[in-house]
Amino acid sequence: MPPTRVIIDTDPGIDDTLALILAFASPELKVEAITTVAGNVPVAQAARNVCLLLELVDPHPRPPVAIGAAHPLTRPLRTAEGYHGEDGLGELSRFRTEAGVLRYPEPQQRLASQSAPALIAEIIGGAPGEIVVICIGPLTNLAMAIQAAPTQMAKVKEIVIMGGAIHVPGNVTPGAEFNLYTDPDAARLVFTSGLPITLVPLDVTERVMLTVELIDAVVRHIGNRMTRFVRDTTERLFGVEHGRMGRTATPLHDPLAVGVVIDPSLVTRRPFHVEMETGDGPAQGMTIADRRQIREEWKRPPNLQVCTEVDAGRFIALFLERICRLPV
Ligand code: RIB
Ligand code: CA
Numbered sequence: 001m002p003p004t005r006v007i008i009d010t011d012p013g014i015d016d017t018l019a020l021i022l023a024f025a026s027p028e029l030k031v032e033a034i035t036t037v038a039g040n041v042p043v044a045q046a047a048r049n050v051c052l053l054l055e056l057v058d059p060h061p062r063p064p065v066a067i068g069a070a071h072p073l074t075r076p077l078r079t080a081e082g083y084h085g086e087d088g089l090g091e092l093s094r095f096r097t098e099a100g101v102l103r104y105p106e107p108q109q110r111l112a113s114q115s116a117p118a119l120i121a122e123i124i125g126g127a128p129g130e131i132v133v134i135c136i137g138p139l140t141n142l143a144m145a146i147q148a149a150p151t152q153m154a155k156v157k158e159i160v161i162m163g164g165a166i167h168v169p170g171n172v173t174p175g176a177e178f179n180l181y182t183d184p185d186a187a188r189l190v191f192t193s194g195l196p197i198t199l200v201p202l203d204v205t206e207r208v209m210l211t212v213e214l215i216d217a218v219v220r221h222i223g224n225r226m227t228r229f230v231r232d233t234t235e236r237l238f239g240v241e242h243g244r245m246g247r248t249a250t251p252l253h254d255p256l257a258v259g260v261v262i263d264p265s266l267v268t269r270r271p272f273h274v275e276m277e278t279g280d281g282p283a284q285g286m287t288i289a290d291r292r293q294i295r296e297e298w299k300r301p302p303n304l305q306v307c308t309e310v311d312a313g314r315f316i317a318l319f320l321e322r323i324c325r326l327p328v
Helices: 014-024 043-057 116-125 140-148 178-182 184-191 212-221 225-245 253-262 312-323
Strands: 004-010 029-036 065-067 131-135 158-162 197-200 209-211 249-251 267-272 274-276 287-289 304-310
Touching: 004 014, 004 116, 004 253, 014 029, 014 043, 014 225, 014 249, 014 253, 014 312, 029 043, 029 116, 029 253, 043 065, 043 225, 065 116, 116 131, 116 140, 131 253, 140 184, 158 253, 178 184, 184 274, 197 253, 209 212, 209 312, 212 225, 212 312, 225 249, 225 312, 253 312
Parallel strands: 004 029, 004 131, 029 065, 131 158, 158 197, 197 304
Antiparallel strands: 209 249, 267 304, 274 287
């Protein structure tokens, strides 16, 4: 079976880089492009972080990297360096080699000439029914691509979005998840586009937890540059998780969105009509799914497939096995 051709739209972000590593380590996927969006960090930092990861992974062929939206469609950008570190990757400049030089030096930035929305639309339009877009940051780029090139975007095979919270609390406000909260207007435009969307919400991503013990075991088992990178980029984060949540584990939000494309059997999907709250009140950015137990004909038709269950153990095993595979 030929690999699934994917575009990954991302705001790296620690879990974003773990998702990118998983994607490059999985023969089921072919990464056609990486597009960056402002979210966890400003978009220029996101592009820099993608280039740092590409120098580490060194994929062949190297996919194009495009810069996208520097802020949400209508609202100011609120970044998350408190969680991901000033560099967005757990403050990697703290790490040195035995020779005392930076273990993760400043990368060379080779960026595409097109904007992220233009590159997304161009690739999809050129391969009707073949491209899956995996969105693991705010949906600003995707919304801009749909607005600017609806005919090309209608040729997308599937859009997989890490975002939202259906039956569980939010993570950035009591009700909202970070990606959709950051740009709820973009999310509303995407959710009403009629395109084939699979939502990977906190309901399932908060159940796939990476622990310090698992990382330590992987580094002991296969101590290479990749597993050491995973340990280094998550080290500071475990301190943040412990301070905020009293846990020594972190959810693999973005890697699960990639996992769903690698092996769709990892999750159970259910169709829902889901609306975005775009007001400015305490419910801003919430995903409102119609879960009423009434006859379907009394509801608006579903617009999303929502992942409601996950085989967490099988996904964690897949993730750990794959990050050990990369030949670095
Ligand atoms: O809520 C989790 C999402 O927000 C993840 O994509 C994480 O990287 C942050 O962007
Ligand atoms: Ca992200």
